[in-house]
Amino acid sequence: MTQDASDTAVLSAIRFDANGLVPAIAQQHDTGEVLMMAWMSRESVTETLATGRVCYFSRSRNALWRKGETSGQTQHLKELRVDCDGDTLLLLVHQDGVACHTGRRNCFFRAMRDGALVEIAAPVVDPAALYGGHSHG
Amino acid sequence: MTQDASDTAVLSAIRFDANGLVPAIAQQHDTGEVLMMAWMSRESVTETLATGRVCYFSRSRNALWRKGETSGQTQHLKELRVDCDGDTLLLLVHQDGVACHTGRRNCFFRAMRDGALVEIAAPVVDPAALYGGHSHG
Numbered sequence: 001m002t003q004d005a006s007d008t009a010v011l012s013a014i015r016f017d018a019n020g021l022v023p024a025i026a027q028q029h030d031t032g033e034v035l036m037m038a039w040m041s042r043e044s045v046t047e048t049l050a051t052g053r054v055c056y057f058s059r060s061r062n063a064l065w066r067k068g069e070t071s072g073q074t075q076h077l078k079e080l081r082v083d084c085d086g087d088t089l090l091l092l093v094h095q096d097g098v099a100c101h102t103g104r105r106n107c108f109f110r111a112m113r114d115g116a117l118v119e120i121a122a123p124v125v126d127p128a129a130l131y132g133g134h135s136h137g
Numbered sequence: 138m139t140q141d142a143s144d145t146a147v148l149s150a151i152r153f154d155a156n157g158l159v160p161a162i163a164q165q166h167d168t169g170e171v172l173m174m175a176w177m178s179r180e181s182v183t184e185t186l187a188t189g190r191v192c193y194f195s196r197s198r199n200a201l202w203r204k205g206e207t208s209g210q211t212q213h214l215k216e217l218r219v220d221c222d223g224d225t226l227l228l229l230v231h232q233d234g235v236a237c238h239t240g241r242r243n244c245f246f247r248a249m250r251d252g253a254l255v256e257i258a259a260p261v262v263d264p265a266a267l268y269g270g271h272s273h274g
Binding site: 002003005006009010013023025027031032033034036037049079080081082083084085088090100101102104107108109110111112113115116117120 | 139140142143146147150160162164168169170171173174186216217218219220221222225227237238239241244245246247248249250252253254257
């Protein structure tokens with residue numbers, strides 16, 4: 001199948017919301033660790049499939065967000081999955097380094113335990129070294 | 138910590154969107170399987186923590202959606218996690234039966250392979266037996 005036909009197949013299965021976006025869950029393909037959730041536009045889906053490197057759409061910056069472009073913490077796409085209703089994507093990826101802008105491996109490092117919200121993971125890299133002030137990359 | 142204090146701790150960490158909702162990813166706690174993504178309101182978070190059974194908010198029905206109430210396919214909460222920005226939840230659950238209204242174990246049963254979107258899992262229960270016509274439950 002050509003790239004264009006392939007793009008059409010997946011894009012037609014995705015129900016983008018009123019803002020033209022769809023939530024995408026990134027999961028480390030081999031360990032099953034849920035790394036993060038972010039948003040994708042049609043263009044970011046197409047680019048991700050073409051390059052094999054995950055490209056989101058940053059709602060705060062209103063622009064394509066090539067994960068790792070600034071930080072070096074790239075996500076390599078292993079497989080893209082679409083849910084039953086077409087309104088959520090699951091990206092099986094290999095994460096270089098850390099997914100979270102706080103320097104933690106994944107973004108879900110706060111858990112409700114005994115009625116309190118506690119940190120269950122510490123940064124493994126210095127976030128300042130990742131971005132020099134940017135909050136995401 | 139009292140239930141009220143516990144609710145306050147987690148609710149204050151969550152950034153609900155303009156519609157008062159936050160996306161919640163359900164992951165089978167022991168296998169790491171990503172089951173589904175749905176939305177929660179403040180009330181559904183509070184109820185979920187109080188009962189230990191996952192309660193979403195159905196955008197199509199504009200009402201609380203007690204997962205499994207109709208279908209019997211209940212999700213039992215093992216742990217609730219909040220991401221770095223507070224705008225996504227990760228629910229570690231034990232899923233009774235199947236998560237997907239199509240009768241599949243999880244909702245992400247369509248994958249891009251060789252440029253085509255293909256089904257990678259078959260229903261394990263008859264969806265008609267789950268709902269008698271409802272699309273979710």
